[in-house]
Amino acid sequence: MIEVAKRLQNVEEYYFSKKLREVALLKAQGKPIINLGIGSPDLEPPFKASIALQDCLVDEKAHQYQSYQGLPELREEISSFYKRHYKVNISAQTEVLPLMGSKEGIMHISMAFLNKGDKVLVPNPGYPTYAAVTKLLEAKPVYYNLKADQNWLPDFGELERMNLKRVKIMWINYPHMPTGSNADNLFYDKVIAFGKRHDILIVNDNPYSFVLNDNPISILRYKNAKNVCLELNSLSKTFNMAGWRVGMLVGDYEFVNAVLRVKSNMDSGMFYGIQKGAIEALKCSDMWFQSLNSVYQQRRELIWKLADGLKCTYDIDATGLFVWAKLPPHLKSEEFTDLVLKEHSIFITPGTVFGSNGEGYVRFSLCATEEILKEAIARV
Template identity: 45%
Template sequence: MIIPLAHRADQTQEYYFSVKLAEVRRLQAAGHDVINLGIGNPDLMPSDNTIDALIKSAEQPNSHGYQSYKGTPALRQAIAQFYAHTYNVPLNPETEILPLIGSKEGITHISLTFLNEGDGVLVPELGYPAYRAVSSMVGANVYEYPLLENDGWQPDWEAMTDLVARSPSPTKIIWMNYPHMPTGAPASYAHFERAVRFAHDHKILLCHDNPYSLILNRKPPISLLSIDGAKDVAVELNSLSKSHNMAGWRIGWMAAAKPYVDAVLTIKSNVDSGQFKPLMDAAAEALTNSDDWHRERNAVYQGRLDAVHALLDVLGCTYNTDQEGLFIWAKLPDTVESAEALVDDLLNNKHVFIAPGFIFGPKGNRYIRISLCMPKERIEEAVKRLK
């Protein structure tokens, strides 16, 4: 290269799945049948009405130009109606919703909007790697807050208070995600109420990532924004990737009070030029999917869940059966050296790929995560290979 890398590029590692999937492809190219249980890439189709809306919109002459940075009014209205129906949360479609190219884009825009170099960011010690990676890229100081395994993987609020008090610079943002990935811990009103109080008490922006609330949920889904006072201190990210089988469509949004939406829009408008209108039109249609559609999708995942439990039993792992979301989190038996060693052994010798827990934080070295994004028959084939 004719010039050196910027510090952020030099200090940022390639995403783990990017590296590992290259290994999977090499094995497949060599003729091996690899069963990929590692990533959350939904294999089910969006609803038929979603596909029909995409085609119909793409056939319109006015669908192919630039769109508003705030998305179409129809999409914002559909998101507002979805929040009212799903979470009983009222949102103003004109001022409190900002469509995004997936939640990962939102993590970056929020960080660029509110963080100065040296500011503190609280991230869960087990969580989506992008929270840490993006915070570091913008020059913030990342502080991992503990999750209490014996309390359903809920935050250790006393430890978090201590982290804020000891931080040499202002702590500006806390990232949170329930139903939690990777542990599958469900959301609860009591937990969200505590989180909102914490944000108010310490004057920290509470950023909640909420893509899993409709997947294998055993109770009515919850939005953080349903808590009194949440809109004063919080923003919520959501998307259609997992809940509507639309990961590749890159349709998500941020829901928040107008000042937060307006602030993030100043950054977003300098980064992209809006989303493709047929995608937004189809997303608006997807958000009208019936409750029966979601129940049918969850019935498929339940069958796969039973097969994954059988796989974990073969490996001698322990796990909770009340997990929600698209993945199953499991603890390794003492006889297994580490998650990394197990993952490499299964991939190279059994041609089964699962995710090691350490990629979600150092505390995950004794854990693995298995995705439900694979037909039940393939999971059962993986079980046969492991026996």
């Protein structure tokens, strides 16, 4: 029998990949499953983005290989987007790299900077892909604690006491997934100084900054950030384009160029029509965000009612595409979500998917219609 690579010994299949098979099987058996586990936007993308995608199909350039760096006009629009919404100046020529989704960027950044045996600071709780990619590259994830009593922000005193030898990358993610907490100015100043002090690349994964959030922030607006930081961003949540696979990496030329050296050996460019659609999406006015958040606000209030029905508590000041809820005392996350799935045919995500500090919590997605959410409330 041909053996798989040793790197797979420490990497499990993505939780949602496995769980959705179980949910699909239950549906096939006739169970009326309501899926509140996945953050896959169900709303329409900007109309002009869809039209641009359709119109490009007759363009003679549409079916050719595309530039590894993306269309110049896409990079220009990303640069303009950052200036308009984040008050950050970045060079479209040298400091922007379009990606096929930010998840691709996590892999490419890791491949560009990590050697076997290097270490990576990974938030607990946090996006599971940070640790999975680290393990795939035979580096070591070093988990740092995020806790409710510190508003899910890292304790820099605790970080300084850790063994930071061979740490090359630190992943941060604010507005935070899964908790929805936000970081303040002091945090960004501290984390930049921490990265400079220890020669650690700080990567801010920033796909949720416009969802139920009136103050979108880029780490690159802070002093000295470009010396030590990269930022990932995405159109998936902001513009309901998750399946289009459009993201971006922004930061200093030297860092971005290192990632390009990896990326250019991994794909042959993003489809022309998707790039054209992304350009139109990035041009959306503030009315787009207001309309989007009006829908999510109504849905979130219903999710709060559902959480109340399940005897869970939550932070009404949290932002993002999810509601992070604390279970009643002494309940375990996975046992609770399995029970809710069995008794009410509602799939929600156990907090332990995101790390040990997620024990005692669950995550609800806002990606379901009001009708579906009202049905979920009725069931409990």
